[in-house]
Amino acid sequence: MSARDTIFARLKGDAPSKAEADALLIAPERPRVDEAALEAEFLARLALPSISATHDVIDDMAQLPAAVARYLESQNEALTLCMPPDPRLVACDWQGFTLHDRAAPDEAAAIAVARRGIAESGSLIFETGPTAPMLPNFLALHHIVLLRVDDIMPYLEDAPLPGVQPRAHYWITGVSGTTDIEGTYVRGAHGPRFLHVLLLRQ
Amino acid sequence: MSGFKDRADLALADRILKVAVERTAGTAEAKRAVAVDAFPDFEAARDRAAAIKDHVVAHLGAYLEQFEASATAAGAKVHWASTADEACRIVIDICKAAGAKSVARSKSMLGEEIGLPHALAEAGIGRVETDLAEHIIQLADERPSHIIWPAMHKTREQVSALFKAKHRSPHAEETIAAMAESARRELRTQMLGADVGISGANFLIADTGAVCTVTNEGNAELSLVPPRVHIVTAGIEKIVPSMPHAIHMLRMLARSATGAALTQYTTFYTGPKRAGDRDGPEEMHIVLVDNGRTKMREEGLAEMLRCIRCGACMNHCVVFRQIGGHAYGGTYPGPMGAVLTPVFDGLKESRELANACTLNGKCQEVCPVRIPLPTLLRGWREKSWREGLEPTSMRAGLSLWAWVATRPRLYRLGTGMAVRAMRMLGRKGWIDKLPLVGGWTRYRDMPKPAARTFMAQYKKERRS
Numbered sequence: 001m002s003a004r005d006t007i008f009a010r011l012k013g014d015a016p017s018k019a020e021a022d023a024l025l026i027a028p029e030r031p032r033v034d035e036a037a038l039e040a041e042f043l044a045r046l047a048l049p050s051i052s053a054t055h056d057v058i059d060d061m062a063q064l065p066a067a068v069a070r071y072l073e074s075q076n077e078a079l080t081l082c083m084p085p086d087p088r089l090v091a092c093d094w095q096g097f098t099l100h101d102r103a104a105p106d107e108a109a110a111i112a113v114a115r116r117g118i119a120e121s122g123s124l125i126f127e128t129g130p131t132a133p134m135l136p137n138f139l140a141l142h143h144i145v146l147l148r149v150d151d152i153m154p155y156l157e158d159a160p161l162p163g164v165q166p167r168a169h170y171w172i173t174g175v176s177g178t179t180d181i182e183g184t185y186v187r188g189a190h191g192p193r194f195l196h197v198l199l200l201r202q
Numbered sequence: 203m204s205g206f207k208d209r210a211d212l213a214l215a216d217r218i219l220k221v222a223v224e225r226t227a228g229t230a231e232a233k234r235a236v237a238v239d240a241f242p243d244f245e246a247a248r249d250r251a252a253a254i255k256d257h258v259v260a261h262l263g264a265y266l267e268q269f270e271a272s273a274t275a276a277g278a279k280v281h282w283a284s285t286a287d288e289a290c291r292i293v294i295d296i297c298k299a300a301g302a303k304s305v306a307r308s309k310s311m312l313g314e315e316i317g318l319p320h321a322l323a324e325a326g327i328g329r330v331e332t333d334l335a336e337h338i339i340q341l342a343d344e345r346p347s348h349i350i351w352p353a354m355h356k357t358r359e360q361v362s363a364l365f366k367a368k369h370r371s372p373h374a375e376e377t378i379a380a381m382a383e384s385a386r387r388e389l390r391t392q393m394l395g396a397d398v399g400i401s402g403a404n405f406l407i408a409d410t411g412a413v414c415t416v417t418n419e420g421n422a423e424l425s426l427v428p429p430r431v432h433i434v435t436a437g438i439e440k441i442v443p444s445m446p447h448a449i450h451m452l453r454m455l456a457r458s459a460t461g462a463a464l465t466q467y468t469t470f471y472t473g474p475k476r477a478g479d480r481d482g483p484e485e486m487h488i489v490l491v492d493n494g495r496t497k498m499r500e501e502g503l504a505e506m507l508r509c510i511r512c513g514a515c516m517n518h519c520v521v522f523r524q525i526g527g528h529a530y531g532g533t534y535p536g537p538m539g540a541v542l543t544p545v546f547d548g549l550k551e552s553r554e555l556a557n558a559c560t561l562n563g564k565c566q567e568v569c570p571v572r573i574p575l576p577t578l579l580r581g582w583r584e585k586s587w588r589e590g591l592e593p594t595s596m597r598a599g600l601s602l603w604a605w606v607a608t609r610p611r612l613y614r615l616g617t618g619m620a621v622r623a624m625r626m627l628g629r630k631g632w633i634d635k636l637p638l639v640g641g642w643t644r645y646r647d648m649p650k651p652a653a654r655t656f657m658a659q660y661k662k663e664r665r666s
Contacts, residue, residue: 003492004282007438010496011263021443024254028450029247031240031463050462084480105394121464130478138423138467156449156464165276165410167476168427170469176420177466178382180335180351182358183226186382189334190389191420 033119033154039199042152045122046197051174052187053122053195060202064092068144071196072109075142082110082140086131089113089146103136110140114172116159117152117197123173124197125159127166134168143175143192148200206531206554213525214645219355223347223526226354230517233461234568241457251454252572254447255508258439259499265408265441266490272411276473278486283316286546289491290321293400293433296487297327302397306425308415309333310402311349311511312437312491315533315546318400330392332421334385341368347527349534350459350513355526390424399426399483403436404455404510405448406488412470413488414448416455420467432471432483438490439507445470451510454570458512494545506541506578508571515565515575521558530555537565537575544582553591556582614657621651 001009033041046053058067069079080098083089089111103110112132116125124145128134137143153159159171176191187193213219238244258265270280283289297305305322307313307329319340322329331340335353339346341364346352353361358378365381366372369388373380401422405414413434415422426432442448448470456462475482498506516522516536527535532543532552540555556579565575586592592600606613627633628650636643652659 002282003284003288006284007282007490007492007496008263008266010500011266013261013263015264016257016261016443020257021447024250024257024443025446025450028446029241029243029250030453032242105390123464123468128479128482129476130480133480134423135427135481138420138427156452157446159449160445165412165470165472167473167479167482168469168471169412170423170467171464172467173464174466176418178334178419179226179229179460180333180338180353181356181361181378181381182222183229183351183354184358184378186379188386189382189419189421190332190386190393190424 031120035154038119038152041119042117051122055197057199082136103139107140109142110136111144114145114147117147120155123171128168138191142194144196146198209529210525213529219526222357226351227517237457237461259507268408276411278473281489283491286316286493289316292489294325300431304328304396305398306330306393306396308401308422308425309336312402332425393424396429398431399429400433403440405442406440409444412472414470416465416468418466431485434488458514458570514568518564518568541578553586617655
């Protein structure tokens with residue numbers, strides 16, 4: 001008998017009823033979010049010490065390169081950026097920047113577009129795809145994220161996007177941190193040490 | 203290996219260990235309390251979390267079948283292992299088929315449970331532990347002492363010495379930040395160059411076939427995205443019906459483990475790289491491991507299958523806080539470990555763990571899925587008694603006590619004499635040495651008893 005058969009032989013039982021599984025999800029306990037002030041709620045969480053992200057606001061996509069330049073210069077970083085082939089990003093005028101789309105092992109800065117922002121936790125939601133690689137967002141020291149204000153949703157239940165699940169769906173709620181030595185918090189354990197969100201109001 | 207009592211003796215005598223455990227567990231306890239207070243109705247949320255897990259365990263076969271079908275449809279290959287050895291063999295075979303010389307491993311307690319580090323070494327496959335704490339204990343050639351902070355037994359001074367001896371370009375400054383930076387330099391190239399990435403799973407989503415991992419360091423993603431092959435090893439109880447169920451459990455997990463609202467990185471992997479994807483593994487293998495779980499379900503330990511490995515029970519355990527994790531001797535320490543270790547290592551070998559518990563109930567109070575840990579530990583004590591595993595001295599002692607206790611007049615006479623004798627040994631309210639229980643009084647003092655027994659005082663009150 002295969003291991004699979006052995007295991008299933010011991011797990012015979014009724015199939016679960018969908019209604020029973022759904023009933024477990026009615027009115028979940030979760031942090032309160034003022035749904036009339038999602039942007040403020042989201043930004044308040046971003047500023048918490050556990051996340052410590054900075055942010056800037058832009059009114060349209062044309063302002064994006066200047067906002068990125070402002071941030072990198074404030075961090076004494078060169079205008080060198082790992083940028084995925086996302087058409088919204090590629091369409092901007094990046095004059096003055098050195099761009100590339102494959103992250104180097106010691107990448108200084110990478111930009112990405114978040115699919116959602118979650119007010120409950122200050123999370124940024126990403127999905128992989130042909131124009132959205134995953135690795136640069138974990139390699140770069142500075143992680144710069146573009147998020148449309150309209151994409152801010154109240155709860156984590158709003159994170160999954162409709163349609164076919166991508167290869168990877170991931171939530172980023174802060175920077176790479178560790179408390180593995182004496183419980184002391186250190187930023188930039190393996191990945192980003194800085195997280196900067198550019199909110200697009202358009 | 204020495205017995206539990208010997209290991210506990212050594213741990214109790216280790217002052218550095220006590221400081222190290224207290225620093226991390228104490229912080230975790232305080233931060234959890236703040237997070238739970240800030241959460242609306244955490245008690246109801248615990249009920250819901252327990253109900254979700256009970257629902258899954260009741261229908262485990264059906265949910266596993268659903269997960270297998272969904273993951274397979276997404277392009278992953280699902281493997282099944284009844285035992286730890288079988289699971290290791292499957293992983294090694296996949297590594298060999300991939301021609302792997304090195305694997306990057308993202309911390310997984312299931313991996314420790316099945317002995318994967320050892321199996322990889324035996325197969326001659328290089329292993330890079332990418333979680334900072336696992337990296338520390340890999341360098342020190344030790345086992346994890348906690349399920350969330352595997353290196354909590356190490357002080358900063360010990361970590362510093364280790365990194366200076368083993369890292370290629372170690373830190374110059376004696377700060378924790380500089381030590382973490384040294385590990386970052388050391389590990390990054392190794393992660394990017396690995397042939398296979400191996401992870402556990404915090405949750406398996408039945409309806410989508412996704413595997414969820416959570417980390418604060420982002421090391422799971424850096425270990426699992428670059429290599430050509432991703433292998434997941436997961437216990438069969440990790441299933442949840444759907445993403446919203448996982449979301450509820452995630453809210454409970456981080457708050458209970460570290461006091462954070464959420465871990466920094468939460469990723470759901472559904473199959474290997476898709477057409478057009480710019481990164482991700484070409485193969486994804488999911489090894490679903492029983493290793494005693496179906497037996498637990500049948501033999502009165504189903505509630506233990508609720509466990510989401512948050513570590514809150516050990517952070518709040520007075521015994522764990524005194525002796526740390528290594529003294530327990532198994533893969534899992536603390537109260538949850540004391541329940542699980544007899545399943546994996548046998549009750550005969552680990553029966554003392556169930557006795558290393560004050561039954562103060564603190565673990566049950568903080569468990570996010572309401573596992574009745576003290577009841578389960580009592581269950582092991584009873585089984586150990588029934589099966590005659592307790593030593594003769596214990597059986598004779600308890601039989602004698604039972605004989606006296608069922609004769610009230612004799613019992614009162616005996617306790618009355620004992621109280622008087624103990625009061626003669628006490629000084630300033632405490633007894634620091636007591637005949638026959640030297641093992642107990644070596645590490646702590648016993649409060650001097652009241653002048654008269656409870657029954658004597660009770661009778662006196664009733665008369666007046």
